[in-house]
Amino acid sequence: MTPFDDTPVEVAPRLLGALLTHRGVTVRLTEVEAYGGADDPGSHSYRGRTRRNTVMFGPAGHLYVYFTYGMHYCANVVVGPDGTPGAVLLRAGEVTDGLDLARSRRPGAPGRDLARGPARLCRALDLDLAVNGAPVNGEELSLVLPETPVVNVARGPRVGLRAAPERPWRFWLDGEPSVSSYRPAAPPRRRRTSI
DNA sequence: CTACCGATATTCT
DNA sequence: GAATATCGGTAGA
Numbered sequence: 126m127t128p129f130d131d132t133p134v135e136v137a138p139r140l141l142g143a144l145l146t147h148r149g150v151t152v153r154l155t156e157v158e159a160y161g162g163a164d165d166p167g168s169h170s171y172r173g174r175t176r177r178n179t180v181m182f183g184p185a186g187h188l189y190v191y192f193t194y195g196m197h198y199c200a201n202v203v204v205g206p207d208g209t210p211g212a213v214l215l216r217a218g219e220v221t222d223g224l225d226l227a228r229s230r231r232p233g234a235p236g237r238d239l240a241r242g243p244a245r246l247c248r249a250l251d252l253d254l255a256v257n258g259a260p261v262n263g264e265e266l267s268l269v270l271p272e273t274p275v276v277n278v279a280r281g282p283r284v285g286l287r288a289a290p291e292r293p294w295r296f297w298l299d300g301e302p303s304v305s306s307y308r309p310a311a312p313p314r315r316r317r318t319s320i
Numbered sequence: 321c322t323a324c325c326g327a328t329a330t331t332c333t
Numbered sequence: 334g335a336a337t338a339t340c341g342g343t344a345g346a
Contacts, residue, residue: 158338167338169331177330195328197339214338244339285338313336314325 128270129185129204129261133159133211136204138278138296140213142271145261147250150223152240154215156297156304158283160201161211166288170210180258181210188266190247190257197244200252202261202268216243216284216295219303237302285310 129136137159145152160168161181169178169191180189180203189201189212205211218240220227227239227249240246247253261268279299282290287310297304 160338169338172332175331191338192329193337194339195330199338201338216338242339283338287336310337311324 127186129202130206131204133162133204133213134294136202136211137213137294138280139270139274140202140215141278141296141298142275144221144267144269145215145218145250146222146267146269147252147256147265148226150227150250151221152218152246152250153221154218155301156217156295158214158216158296159211159294160214162205162209165292167283167286167292168210168212170212171288174210178210181212183207183258185211186261188252188256188259188261190252190254192254193244198247198253199243200247200250200256214243215246217241217297217303217305218246218249219301220249241303242305281307284308 128139137157140154140157143154161170165171170181174182177191180187183203184207185204187203189203190198192198199214201212201214203212220239230248231239240249256265259265275298277299279297280293281295282293283295284307
C-alpha cells in the first residue's frame with residue numbers, strides 16, 4: 126500500500142506541498158488535477174488504452190508524461206490499482222532548489238512563472254518522454270510528500286477542459302503566486318484553410 | 321490585466 | 334479534417 130493507491134480525487138490533494146526533484150531542480154507542487162478513475166470523459170483514458178496513455182493503466186507511483194499541442198510535455202503521477210486508469214496532473218509549482226538551472230531552461234521568465242502551468246513545470250524539471258513510466262522515487266526522480274498535511278487547500282473545476290467542466294477536480298494551495306489563473310476551455314478555433 | 325493567434329503531434333471522426 | 338489536460342508574443346484596456 127502506498128499513498129498513491131487510492132482514487133485520483135483522493136490522492137490529488139495529498140500531492141500539494143510535495144517536493145519533486147529531477148535533474149538538479151526541485152519543485153514544490155502548488156496545483157494539481159485529478160483524471161481518470163471509473164468514468165471520466167475529460168481523461169485521456171476515457172476511450173481506452175492507446176500508445177500514449179498506456180502508463181495510466183499501469184501500477185501507481187509512476188510518472189505519466191505526454192506530448193501535446195505539438196510542442197509541450199505534461200506530467201502526471203499514476204494512481205489507483207494496476208489495470209485501472211488514473212492519474213494526477215502536476216499543473217504548477219514553485220522552484221525551491223536548482224533555481225539557476227531552472228532559469229537557464231527558460232531565460233527571462235520571472236521566478237514565479239518557472240513552473241506555473243503543466244508544460245512550464247515539465248520544462249523547469251526537464252521532464253520529457255524519457256521519464257514516461259519511471260517510478261516517482263527511483264534513479265531519476267524523487268517525490269517527497271509533506272510530513273504535515275497542508276491546510277490552505279482550495280478546490281474548483283479543471284482548467285482547459287470542455288468535457289465534464291462541472292467536476293471540481295482541481296486542487297491548489299490558496300494564495301500561492303505560482304498557481305495558474307483559471308481559464309475555461311477555449312472555444313474551437315478554425316484552422317487557417319487558405320493562404 | 322484580458323483577448324487573440326500561431327505552432328503542430330497525437331488521437332479521434 | 335478537426336480537437337486538444339498549452340504557451341509565448343502581441344495588442345489593447
